Amino acid sequence: MRSTEEIVQSLRDALAGVEVVLPSLGVDPVTGASDELFALVDLGRCNVRTAEHLTDLLRSLPVRETLRARVRQVNREPKSR
Numbered sequence: 001m002r003s004t005e006e007i008v009q010s011l012r013d014a015l016a017g018v019e020v021v022l023p024s025l026g027v028d029p030v031t032g033a034s035d036e037l038f039a040l041v042d043l044g045r046c047n048v049r050t051a052e053h054l055t056d057l058l059r060s061l062p063v064r065e066t067l068r069a070r071v072r073q074v075n076r077e078p079k080s081r
Helices: 004-017 046-059 064-076
Strands: none
Touching: none
16 A cells, blocks of 8 residues: 555646646645544645646546446445444
8 A cells, every 4th residue: 555645746746747736735744643544635725727727627537437426326325433
């Protein structure tokens, strides 16, 4: 399993590949410093132009029905506590 830092770097590289920079992207300091198995990724803040560019990129991607169906299924499953 990759570390949270490795995943954040992967995300940073992937975003850079489509010319999107999220300057505050990083590991959430609270969950990153805890014993939490999966620390949260802080996407941070960006300016309006970056948000618009990211929105355009996401909207240009084809939506795979299998992914959409799986997200719907997961959202309907009871939450375990």
